[in-house]
Amino acid sequence: MIQIEPLSAAAFAPFGDVLDASGDPDLLINQGLCGRHHDRAALDMGDARAGISIFNAQPRDLPYRLDMMERHPDGSQAFLPLHQNPFLVIVAPDQNGQPGTPRAFCTAPSQGINLHRNIWHGVLTPLSDPGLFAVIDRIGDTPNLQEHWFETAYFVTNAPTSR
Template structure:
């Protein structure tokens, strides 16, 4: 299966989460992020992730992940482009591979993945890259689920080869 990347916009990404960037003329643009859903007790976790090697396109993705208890946010700490691959769930909870979407986030953009949105692991098209990451965690529950794909998802530039 092949997906072509397109620029990340709120209107295209909105079913999966929010694009973190400033909109409009107001001084502040508030973000909606749910760190604990219905699960208590949860605490906010914060860390910085480093990506040492750039991802080239075309690329193949063999695994998706999701976080059933909390949204998860990624904010680049330097001017980078990064790959955003998302997928809704089928009724059985597994990724709906036919509905996967691929985006390129540009400099000045971050993302919030909503709870239960399947997504590819963090990969940057520019390296080195560092990201501020935050999500809810629970001491007595797992907030990370992984799915090995039965066949790789190929991601390419429009008109590119996979």
Template sequence: MRALAPEPLTAEGFAPFGAVIEADPASAIGINAGFTTRFHALAEVAVEGGAPILSIFRGRPRPLLIDMLERHPFGSQAFVPLGGRPWLAVCAETPGAPLRAFLARGDQGAQYAAGVWHFPLLTLAAQDFLVVDRAVPERNVELADLAEPAEVVLDA
């Protein structure tokens, strides 16, 4: 089995797969008489048909075995942790391409672009996530088993 070492989640590294969602000072706008800072337009919701929706996913730690990938061909999917704990985003260009694992801080979210292959929610500690994705009656997920699974290995 392959060992997969996660890299820090950065906008540059994650760009082939989507957008990093974090309080970027370059997007800061003072509002509400200066009592609030808005970090504006950190990601755009992409949906083909249907409507963008907000959900809460309650994640629990699971084995760090990456044996399959999924993708949502008709809309983006964003995950923002609400518990402030680190989590992992694992992606690949195709199910046979090299995997990339990103270690997200507890104050970083990630938005997978429509059609991006990724592993399901992979949190390192139980926590809730705000999820922005597409609501439609038809199924919007494709699954692929990996010929060669990998295990994410975190530094001790």
């Protein structure tokens, strides 16, 4: 069983960047009426270009059955919700070319994430409708997806575990 953690920049740092407008803006623009939180993600597209796609994912229920993780060895992948609803982010460290023990995070409203290149992660997992996201990732001619299917599924819950 994997217990969900709140998403924070410090806890998520080994896997990617938290995208939000927390703290004071880096500068004010647009006649002082807009705070710019500058350069929040380390986008990495390798030898390809960055593209913006729109994903519309079906919401999932808890406990969530995690039986597969994927990674993109040639580029980062950013998810920006087009709504105010939290969503589930599941990541794992690499362990000899396979996902290690997964961790699950729940975003706060208005938080997005950028997964660094080659990070094992679960699929897009909204917890409610709508599941609409802007996704910024690598657009190229070569494959950029590796999947790993677990022999035994994990279950992700918001209830404390008894470890």
